[in-house]
Amino acid sequence: MIDSLEFRTSVNRRASTFKIATGSSDTEENVMVKVVSGDHFGVGSANPSDVTHETRESIEAFLAKAQKKLVGTEEDDPDKLHTRLDSIADGNTAAKAAVDIAIFDLLSKRDGKPLHEFLGGDRKKMLTDMTIGIESKEVTVQKAMRHYKAGFRALKIKVGLDLGEDVKRVAAVRDTVGPKVELRVDANQGYTVEQAIRFCQEMNTLGVVLVEQPVKAEDLAGLKKVTLASDVPIMADESVKSVLDARKVAREGIADMLNIKLMKCAGVNNAVTINKFAEAADMLTMVGCMGEIQLSIAAGLHFALSSENVRFADLDSHFNIVDDPTSGLRFEDGYLIAPEGPGLGIRTPFG
Ligand SMILES: [Mg+2]
Numbered sequence: 001m002i003d004s005l006e007f008r009t010s011v012n013r014r015a016s017t018f019k020i021a022t023g024s025s026d027t028e029e030n031v032m033v034k035v036v037s038g039d040h041f042g043v044g045s046a047n048p049s050d051v052t053h054e055t056r057e058s059i060e061a062f063l064a065k066a067q068k069k070l071v072g073t074e075e076d077d078p079d080k081l082h083t084r085l086d087s088i089a090d091g092n093t094a095a096k097a098a099v100d101i102a103i104f105d106l107l108s109k110r111d112g113k114p115l116h117e118f119l120g121g122d123r124k125k126m127l128t129d130m131t132i133g134i135e136s137k138e139v140t141v142q143k144a145m146r147h148y149k150a151g152f153r154a155l156k157i158k159v160g161l162d163l164g165e166d167v168k169r170v171a172a173v174r175d176t177v178g179p180k181v182e183l184r185v186d187a188n189q190g191y192t193v194e195q196a197i198r199f200c201q202e203m204n205t206l207g208v209v210l211v212e213q214p215v216k217a218e219d220l221a222g223l224k225k226v227t228l229a230s231d232v233p234i235m236a237d238e239s240v241k242s243v244l245d246a247r248k249v250a251r252e253g254i255a256d257m258l259n260i261k262l263m264k265c266a267g268v269n270n271a272v273t274i275n276k277f278a279e280a281a282d283m284l285t286m287v288g289c290m291g292e293i294q295l296s297i298a299a300g301l302h303f304a305l306s307s308e309n310v311r312f313a314d315l316d317s318h319f320n321i322v323d324d325p326t327s328g329l330r331f332e333d334g335y336l337i338a339p340e341g342p343g344l345g346i347r348t349p350f351g
Pocket of ligand 1: 188237238259
């Protein structure tokens, strides 16, 4: 039974301002949750963003309601947990993710296993990319070199504001880091369908492995056109926020791949379901993130390690947070390594 649920918000500085096609930010807010059941406790966190239409205030308000709804209920069935969370309100997926992650941390701790093993996986590490926001060509190249020197062997370049400049920036990064570094590109809905098709032709010649969300989230017909026209696999991100969205995209061949983020899909439980759908439809997935601290990044990593179908990891936001209140992840030779202890294996201010 859930004995208590508490939460506290952490506001943290970003090492540098992050600019993408839809906006920019200097700080990150993450709301951390602790759930206690008997002798065990689990922790999770939520990061608000425009993508899920959540704010720090909306997350705190939702968690205050979740406290009343969940204390005294059973903790051992994630499906039932989500039914209870959904009965509070629709949406609020990051807030729900924080509770979901805390419950999975608790259940896997109680089982004495790292979360990825609890979920049935046996991998130990994932190559992660580092994302470069929209910058001048010169700054983009400098950052690519800095990340390469720091050990990253995959880079994700944000594009979508100026097609001509974007192509030049990606080409310059390819020149800088050489052919072995895996390049991924994310337009965050910035292009028209025609621009996206042209852009993908250019990306194909540069050996880019995937192009993420080239057109508007709602324009599924446009996204499908780009997918059909492009030789580079197209990944849906903002177009897929739920299990139902994933099912539609998979059934109708709207994209080649899916970007699964715990903040979008309300946590680990739905991430596992979406990934199973994708796998059945022959679609590889990526685990992505918002502006998250190590606590929820670890949950994304454990989820990714649970299935071979999660081929890509874009788990990099914590590298840019100067004063992360949570810790425990290791990064070596481009790989994020899961902590070996039970649960998430992450230290938090909750102890
Ligand atoms: Mg994206």
